[in-house]
């Protein structure tokens with residue numbers, strides 16, 4: 692039987708690299724790592740391969756749809772026409788300020804120049820496009836289905852005024868996972884999010900390293916524990932798993948504030964009727980009950 696296949700974006704460093712390595716060494720996967728950084732991605736891929744054909748490096752910008760789509764195609768074919776796991780993980784820090792005009796004013800109109808929203812392209816749009824592509828390939832498996840994992844952040848659950856764009860993109864990912872999981876369940880696809888606190892990776896700003904209390908750094912092993920929770924429980928879906936030092940915390944959606952809010956959000960059949968062209972099944976058959984917690 693062929694070995695299971697994963698595609699990990701941002702797999703050349705940090706959390707993505709640790710996940711790729713664990714899937715290979717512990718779960719017998721073959722893993723394609725997609726990364727924009729060619730040098731690092733190639734070096735890590737060669738190291739993990741060591742003659743075993745366990746790793747394929749694909750240099751691509753996840754934020755460019757056609758590059759990501761091509762990487763999916765290459766990974767699927769390399770895997771012998773299968774894909775079992777997609778980790779949408781590549782991410783960057785804030786690319787611009789919403790507090791001042793870092794780019795100055797347009798000379799002709801006198802209006803502020805547009806924000807640089809590269810962070811939205813990488814942290815949010817690339818993830819949505821990646822999930823869209825993953826669903827396509829997961830459904831092509833001989834037994835359709837598989838696992839999707841998204842790296843959000845603790846800033847997907849709690850705000851940080853210094854990183855408002857990052858906070859916005861990471862909150863969006865948590866909402867997306869919670870919204871889609873009940874429908875993907877019917878397609879034999881699980882979708883979960885990691886919400887790490889600070890883990891020392893190449894993303895950690897150089898200036899903060901000497902100032903940060905090392906006792907407040909989450910070890911990479913906590914991300915691996917979350918991965919193990921996902922790999923060993925096929926029913927686990929719709930979860931946002933906070934990684935806080937050694938702890939995994941299964942975060943719950945906030946409770947409904949009013950009876951009206953609850954009523955509005957739970958009119959599933961009515962919403963399904965009006966959203967019918969966008970849903971996979973006839974109205975009334977889409978929403979699986981998913982427990983909100985561990």
Ligand SMILES: NC(=O)c1ccc[n+]([C@@H]2O[C@H](COP(=O)([O-])OP(=O)(O)OC[C@H]3O[C@@H](n4cnc5c(N)ncnc54)[C@H](O)[C@@H]3O)[C@@H](O)[C@H]2O)c1
Nearest residue numbers: 701704705706726727752753781782844889890892893894
């Ligand atoms: N390290 C943390 O403390 C922390 C905390 C919460 C969330 N996260 C999230 O974890 C994810 C992984 O970050 P990390 O900490 O491992 O950082 P990292 O910088 O070590 O790794 C990120 C990798 O993504 C790659 N990448 C960036 N943009 C890309 C693009 N457009 N296309 C393809 N590859 C791209 C980088 O080259 C890098 O190899 C990110 O989404 C980040 O927001 C990290």
